[in-house]
Amino acid sequence: MSGILSIHNLKKAVPFILHFALTILVAFVTLYLIDSRSGDRIYNLNHRQPHFTDLDGGKTTAGLNSYRLLQSDITTALSIAASATRAAAACWAGKLLWRCAFMFMEKGEITIAGFSKVVDGGITTLLWPRDVANRKNVFLVYLIIFTCFGMDYFSSILTGSVTWQPTFILVDGFIPVGNIKEGEAGQNIATYRNDPVIVSNTIESGAALSLVSWGNLNTNSSYLTLPSNLTRRPIIQYAETQTIQYxxxxxxxxxxxxxxxxxxxxEYITDPEAVLSSQQKSLLNDSSIYNPYITDQGLAAFLPDASWGPGSSPNLPDPTNVSESRILSIRVLSPTNPDCTSPYPDYYIPSNVSFYLTLTNNSTRYSCFAFANVTYTAGGAVCQNCKIVSPAVVEGNIEDENLQLVPDPLTIEALAIAPSVGTHTLLTVFSALTTDISTPVNSIAIEFVSRAYQSAWSSLVLTIGSVGPNNATGVAFALPASHPTVTRWRVYIWTGLQLALLLCGVAFAYWQSHFRHPWFSDPTMIAFQLDTAGLFQQDAVADPKDPWHPDAEYPTGKLRLEDYDHQRPGQPRAVTLIQRNVKQTEVADVETKPSDP
Structure with a gap:
């Protein structure tokens, strides 16, 4: 059968099959193997088997289970795949202009000058209708030229479809973090109890640790959703045993x-005048140095049973959790006049909540307080696989399963000094709460007292804690890596362009199958197998010269590729001139019959 295509054997079809197979394969690999929508495709940055500095300061190589390809391996492979696809397309597309020239020659629609321009195929080629008989042929040639030219730039569409996001891999370290302090039940803390300077230093240390844990300059604390449900602890070690910094x-x-x-x-208290006792109201004006609201300071604090400040027991109690309901005082306004009219919208604080007006000790402005009954749980927690979120700071989420509430001997003392620690943190501007304008007062207050308790607890660990039996823990190092995200529409465009190009090639092959000359594998070699003696007959040009001479003129007229002469077995096909006019050097626009020789 003549067949749908003249490419009737595997040898002729290989370039098209290879181009199609590579296009589909590369698109599939990019979309389904490289793409990391689930985040599980992670590649190393510098070493296929990562290196890191262990806690003793020594350089260590991770185990074989951490072996991964590099990001550069993927980008290189993708570039090679795109180039291979382009090369597969070039196997058949690079010969289209030669084939096109022979097709024009079979129809007698191309001059020698036109043949030269077509097979040259340069992007700056100036081809005229007189060179190839009509504008349709000119359009076809330029279509092939620009298609082949543009094909060289398809690869950038594919390679640019992959973007890389920073991530990390976890590699087990070989040396644990040691000398981690904690509270010890029954420990004598008389020195702490009897020395107000130590207590004051502990409070100030709590504010400093709050800056370490929540400072906006070196943590991700800015504009968290409040309450955040996060708990953080800075790990402070003795100077001679510091390893956490690694x-x-x-x-x-x-x-x-x-x-x-x-x-x-x-739950807000809507009428504090009626609900609060006189003793509770007097706490706001207490002259104690531990009163969080003196000298126009403070934001939120739980009202104590008797007085502000630390407890009195000379020993740390047994580990305990505190779960209770207590009144939380919130300083919402600081007017210069005794006026507590709320300027806030309902989403910030309900309009039915009445404010309590007072003038706190050593203050120059009035204070307007809102109050709420708050039920809370305080204690310690054991966290497994908790993350380092900033230098030497460990973070856990109280809602996560890997964090479990446990009794702790520092709970009561941390609650006692938390109001003072919270007020001191306000003086460190960089650890102040930064929130969205739509965050209500209750969320801000909850986050504030939570951070105050955390900082107080962490400071007490440093001041009165000790290195106990659980002072060391294993670590997993986070090493830099990256994971890819594929812009899928770019891959679709690249695939579509490749398939469109392939379809054009198949259509061209089908069109060529209607011509008399066969589909040859190497058009440039076929040019050597033509009988061109008839092109350079006597009087073909006005000033005949050696055809290789730079100034030699092309014979006028259009080329015609003759059929194979079966009467002359093994002889090349002849190429002759038609419409020859020896007095002109260009092809006539109107076809005429060739003159007799």
Missing amino acids: LPINSTLDTIRLPYFKVNNF
């Missing part, structure tokens, strides 16, 4: 104790 951000600790504070219920 842990990169996002590293994890196998097991670590953290402070725990969770608000279970928050």
